Structures are given as C-alpha cells and as structure tokens.
Amino acid sequence: MTNQPLSSNRSRVDLEYRRKTNAEEMRYQIVSFTLMIFLTLLAFAAVAIKGFTSWFTIPFIVLLAAVQVVFQLYYFMHMSHKGHEAPSMFLFTGLFMGLIIVLAFMTIIWW
Amino acid sequence: MQAEEKLTYETWPAAPERATLEAKNKFLGFWLFLGGETVLFSSLFATYLALKDKVPDTSQPLAKDLFELPLTLVATMLLLTSSLTSVYAMYHMKNFAFKKMMLWLGVTVLLGLGFLGLEVYEFNMYVHEGHKFTSSAFGSAFYSLVGFHGAHVTFGLGWILALMIRNYKRGLNLYNAPKFYVASLYWHFIDVVWVFIFTVVYLMGMVG
Structure with missing residues (x-):
C-alpha cells in the first residue's frame, strides 16, 4: 500500500486535470447510455413489427442484448479502467x- | 491513507473506491461475488428456457398470451435510467460532492421503486390470468427467474437506502466511499441481468 501524504503538494493543475477527466468520462457514459436506449428500442421494434421471421428476430435481439451488456460492463461498471x-x-x-x-x-x- | 481521515476536495484521491486495503479487498471480493451471481442467473435462465411453455393443458396461458410490450418497455426504461443515475452518483462521489451523490442515489432509489411497483402489478395480473408459481413448470421457472431478479432489486434498494441513512450526517470518507461504489456496481449488475430478462423472457416470449 502507498502511504504517502499526498495533501500538501498536489497542485491546482493536477486537480483541474482530474476534474476534466472525470467530466470527460461522464460524457462517454452519456453516449453509452444513449446507445443502450437506442439498442433497447431497436430490439422492441424488431418484435413489434410483425414482418420478420423468428429465425431472424431471435438471434438479432440476443445480439443487441449482448452489445448492450458490454456497454454496461465496460462503461457503467468501469471494466475498461486499469x-x-x-x-x-x-x-x-x-x-x-x-x-x-x-x-x-x-x-x-x-x- | 487512513479510512477515517478527514479529507477535502483537494486531498480526495482519484480512485477513492480502491484507496485503502479494505477497499481493495471489498472491490475484489465483490467482483468474485458477481462472477458467482452470473452462474446463478445463468442456471435460472437455462431452467426457464428448458421449461418455457411447458403447461399441463391448453387452458393455461403461454408466454405469447401473457406478455405485453408497453409494460415491459416502461419497466426497462425505468431500470436503464436508474443505472445512469447511479453512474451520476459515482461521478459526484469521485469529485467529493456528497450532497449531489446523495441526490442521484435518491433518484436511483425512486426509479427502482417504480420498477418494483410495475413488477408487482404485472405478477398480480398474471396470477389472475391463471399463470401461477404452482400451476405449471412454465410458471415455476418464470417466477423463479423474474422473481429472483425482483428480489435482487428489493435487496439493492434496501442496501442503497441503508447506506444513505447511515452516512447521512457523516459525509464522504475513505471508509464509506468504497461501500457506495460497491452498491452501485450491484445496481448495474441488476440492470445487466434485466437486459437478458427482457430479451430472453419477454421479447422472445412474444416472438413465439
């Protein structure tokens, strides 16, 4: 464990940088949320429109779910972080x- | 860095959820638990898929008779949005903004309650249509899977509320920041499971 007293010597620049990276990450979160909503609506639409056969619809909606879960895990649950x-x-x-x-x-x- | 240390915006670490040894252990242990939960829910999904539409006679409703698109869509949107609001809460946690974090956690809890209310309404409707836990193998598998998810939502709500009440006057420190973080991971995992439930149970049920 690192036990250095970090308080005194951290500069303003450092804090400003961190605030910016956090804000930038939040923007990515919103983008991924928008994509997740879009994928959900697409899946519901594929079922609501009666024209497709179930041989198309089922693999299609399962694929959409898998993509959505990747967003959830890697962005919302931060699995893309170190x-x-x-x-x-x-x-x-x-x-x-x-x-x-x-x-x-x-x-x-x-x- | 000590867990009880009084910190300010300037001294707050960049990754408070893993700043202390206890936090690191919590983080690792919780992910191991989520791995186990994945196996648990997979088994319930497997059971459901194997027993879907297995009913004793034709008087019993099948998946395509029961599920309705609008209700599922509203429930999905509520839970998905609650996932975003808990991301907001953790964003404010990382910026040492305790009040804002509490506000967004509160919104998360409200959305979760909305979801739970819809689920109770839905189950009640199904029971009146003759789709009960004991009426068929299909019923047992359905209520085990979706009910177990609902129980997770209930537990998650209780967890987040307990953290909010317990730490209301305390503010953020390195002792409770990992607790909030882990609770939000749990909440996201509930949403991950729901994505598969609405796809495999509801949408695939309506396709036939």
Missing part, C-alpha cells in the same frame, strides 16, 4: 460456466 484484470477473470469464468449450463439444459433435457 486494475480490472481479476474482475474480468471472475466475470468471464462465470459467463463461460453459465453458457455451458444454458447449452446443456436446452439440449439434454428435451432431446
């Missing part, structure tokens, strides 16, 4: 196991 190696490992291991479970239940049970 120091998220262990969290990524935990999450992707869970996801890997989860996908196998889904595959197993969907194939073994009714075949």
